[in-house]
């Protein structure tokens with residue numbers, strides 16, 4: 247007779263290693279007072295265009311930097327560098343998402359002094375599936391959808407939308423041409439992440455960007471409360 | 476696809492436990508939440524690949540899927556969601572993003588082979 251299998255209890259989080267590095271990163275970001283935003287979306291939704299605009303508009307008043315994950319090319323890093331902000335490319339090779347250790351290594355390789363930064367942006371690999379499981383130590387996870395990809399993206403990828411903190415609907419300059427239904431999109435976002443703040447904008451025309459920049463300034467202020475005098 | 480790297484982490488984790496305790500593993504029990512961002516079938520096929528040429532070769536991965544459970548502030552109670560496309564209380568309709576369960580990706584137990592002959 248086959249003996250009863252013996253079960254031993256373990257209880258171990260599979261992503262523990264990533265979570266530990268992410269926590270270390272988050273602690274060092276907070277200690278330095280830098281507000282960290284990660285961006286996720288489908289390939290081609292407009293992360294790089296939106297980030298280039300954001301960096302360009304923030305740079306006169308804030309110290310900004312960006313990390314950008316890409317499977318193979320350096321194109322995005324070159325585009326972002328046009329904003330004159332420090333930019334570092336993370337080539338992920340075959341890996342379809344960034345992990346906390348890659349962020350940590352990139353910051354160390356560049357010798358970035360976090361104390362000298364106000365905002366750090368991290369563009370994830372274009373992918374609405376894999377990045378959802380990996381904490382990067384960010385304060386804010388921003389999910390983008392463009393008006394050209396349909397209103398039902400949130401329902402198709404509820405996990406990543408649920409894991410995000412704010413949503414950006416971009417390429418609004420094309421909304422009329424593709425008959426984008428703003429209300430349905432909003433409803434779908436709220437269905438998978440009740441209460442999530444949504445910014446509608448165009449990285450091309452700059453429409454709606456100011457709202458988003460105001461939001462960022464406010465969040466930075468909250469991170470660094472002015473001492474009570 | 477990140478299921479392969481997840482499967483490799485599972486194998487690594489189980490291997491570590493096995494060698495620490497000096498046992499051989501027959502099966503790994505995993506809890507998988509509906510919001511973990513991992514597809515069960517993809518993970519199962521990647522697991523076999525990840526076990527190749529490791530002490531876990533031939534072992535099984537047993538996955539328990541966990542539904543999302545939210546806390547409803549109106550009902551003051553926990554309820555499982557009917558669908559992860561709608562984060563509303565299934566009883567009263569109140570939207571909720573208070574997630575009580577659903578993000579788990581956890582090795583909970585190991586089934587081990589009895590190496591020593593049974594004294595019985």
Ligand SMILES: Nc1nc2c(ncn2[C@@H]2O[C@H](COP(=O)(O)OP(=O)(O)OP(=O)(O)O)[C@@H](O)[C@H]2O)c(=O)[nH]1
Pocket residue numbers: 287288289290291292293294295296322371372373416417418419420447448449450451
């Ligand atoms: N009309 C218009 N086009 C845009 C806008 N934002 C981005 N695009 C265009 O959309 C295409 C993809 O934009 P990217 O910024 O490269 O998208 P991405 O999400 O960074 O792409 P990956 O990094 O490859 O996933 C480019 O041709 C952009 O010029 C916008 O607001 N309006």
Ligand SMILES: [Mg+2]
Pocket residue numbers: 293294295322369
């Ligand atoms: Mg890009």
Ligand SMILES: [Zn+2]
Pocket residue numbers: 342343375376476477478
């Ligand atoms: Zn993947």
Ligand SMILES: [Zn+2]
Pocket residue numbers: 547548549550551564565566567568569
């Ligand atoms: Zn309720």
